[in-house]
Amino acid sequence: MMHVDAAIPDPxxxxxxxxxxxxxxxxxxxxxLAGVVERIVGYQENGQALRQAxxxxxxxxxxxxxxxxxxxxxxxxxxxxxxxxxSFTSGLYPxxxxxxxxxxxxxxxxxxxxxxxxxxFGLPMSELAGAMVTLEDLSDIGICELREQIASLxxxxxxxxxVEEFVRRRIRRSQAAxxxxxxxxxxxxRHDGLARVGEIAASLDWSRKHLNQRFRELVGVGPxxxxxxxxxxxxxxIAHAGVSNSWADIAYAAGYADQAHxxxxxxxxxxxxxxRLPEPLYR
Numbered sequence: 556m557m558h559v560d561a562a563i564p565d566p567x568x569x570x571x572x573x574x575x576x577x578x579x580x581x582x583x584x585x586x587x588l589a590g591v592v593e594r595i596v597g598y599q600e601n602g603q604a605l606r607q608a609x610x611x612x613x614x615x616x617x618x619x620x621x622x623x624x625x626x627x628x629x630x631x632x633x634x635x636x637x638x639x640x641x642s643f644t645s646g647l648y649p650x651x652x653x654x655x656x657x658x659x660x661x662x663x664x665x666x667x668x669x670x671x672x673x674x675x676f677g678l679p680m681s682e683l684a685g686a687m688v689t690l691e692d693l694s695d696i697g698i699c700e701l702r703e704q705i706a707s708l709x710x711x712x713x714x715x716x717x718v719e720e721f722v723r724r725r726i727r728r729s730q731a732a733x734x735x736x737x738x739x740x741x742x743x744x745r746h747d748g749l750a751r752v753g754e755i756a757a758s759l760d761w762s763r764k765h766l767n768q769r770f771r772e773l774v775g776v777g778p779x780x781x782x783x784x785x786x787x788x789x790x791x792x793i794a795h796a797g798v799s800n801s802w803a804d805i806a807y808a809a810g811y812a813d814q815a816h817x818x819x820x821x822x823x824x825x826x827x828x829x830x831r832l833p834e835p836l837y838r
Contacts (some may be wrong), residue, residue, distance in 0.1 A: 575602045579593045580711040582719060590737070591726055592670030595712045595718055596664050604658035607633060610799060611651045611791070612824035615746070616672035616683065616775075618644045620702050620718075623661035628654050628687060631826065642690045642702060646672070646683030646775040649784055651826040661716055663705060669774040672738050674729040675722060680775030697721075735759050736773045739766060745777060748786030749810045752778045786810055787824045794832055802829045 580597035593615050619626075621641045627634035628645075630652045647669055669818075671802075673680050676693070690699055701721050708714050729804035739755045756766040756779065768775045774781060799805055806817035821829045 558778050573591060576599060577603055581713060582715040585719070587760040588671075588723065588726065591668060591674065592669060593666040594664075594716055595722075596666075596831075598660060598662050598664060600656060600658050600660040602658045604718065605654050605656040605660075608654045608656075609651055609826065611826075612649060612787055614647065614669070614781070614784055614788065615643045615645055615666040616644060616669055616680070618665045618667065618672075618698070619663075619677075620705060621660070622665055622702075622706050624657040624659045625654060626656050627662065628652055630685065631705070638687075640687055640689060642698075642784070644672075644676070644678050644683060644688050645695070646680050646686060646760060647781075647784070648685045649776060649780050650824060651828075654795070663714060665718060665722060668740075670733050670740060671726070673773045674731050674733065675725050676731065679772045684771075684775035697725075697732070724813055731773075736769050739770070739778065740774060740781065744780050744785055747789035747810070748782040748784070752782065784824070790821075791825075791832065794829070805829070 571722055573648045573809060578599045582595045584592050584594065600752055606781045619640075619642060621643075625641045626657075627638045629635070629638045630648060631650050633697070634655050667675055669680055672683070676695070682688075690702070701718070704717060705714050708717070709830070739759060742750050742755055742758075752766070753763055753786040759766065761769075768780075770776065770778045770781065771804055786809055790811070793799070793805050793808055797815065799808070802817065806812075806814045809817065811817040811820070819827055821827065821832065825832060
């Protein structure tokens with residue numbers, strides 16, 4: 556469940572350039588998967604382990620296909636040996652989680668948009684929200700076979716190409732009528748969580764209750780929760796951009812009532828105060 560921005564095309568050459576550091580192999584998302592997939596990434600640790608690495612209120616649904624050691628992952632607390640997961644997915648969670656690894660992790664991660672995940676898995680997202688769901692729990696033969704195919708390859712480009720085509724086939728087969736919720740979800744993101752839920756529902760000729768029901772099915776949590784997560788993520792972007800050193804100014808820019816309101820949301824979504832905001836796992 557890592558967010559990354561670096562791409563290295565060849566693992567042997569990468570190891571020669573930067574030994575004992577994590578390497579990332581990223582595939583550019585084609586236009587036909589836009590709005591479905593945020594990123595497809597290969598991750599190879601090469602000895603550098605994660606220790607209490609935070610993931611904060613992410614608006615993606617990851618599918619991690621593991622080829623080596625498991626991760627230890629827990630919602631809202633430090634993980635233990637009882638929290639080990641090999642290959643898994645996890646729906647939206649309005650909070651933070653912490654991750655440990657052994658330094659030998661080797662995996663492919665597909666980050667879906669929530670509605671992209673609904674179309675890919677063919678499941679109500681409420682069944683995945685706030686949960687760690689293993690491949691065994693999913694009982695998805697296709698994904699299990701994909702894991703075996705990935706494991707048989709030694710080239711990252713070939714692995715990620717295989718994954719992309721697998722996702723494409725699944726999405727083409729899905730006939731989910733997701734357009735109204737997609738529009739509502741994108742409206743929330745476009746306004747950084749500040750759009751009024753009642754007005755969004757009215758624009759669709761829906762009641763707020765019906766919008767909430769459809770969001771829980773297709774997104775995993777209600778539109779109000781998505782709005783809070785989007786507003787928090789915008790505040791984090793503003794803070795990391797370094798535009799202002801004043802948390803009162805950041806709170807105002809992100810649409811919070813005051814700095815105290817922002818501090819409460821930060822504690823819930825990141826487990827820390829704004830002044831101790833963790834950097835993204837991998838920038």
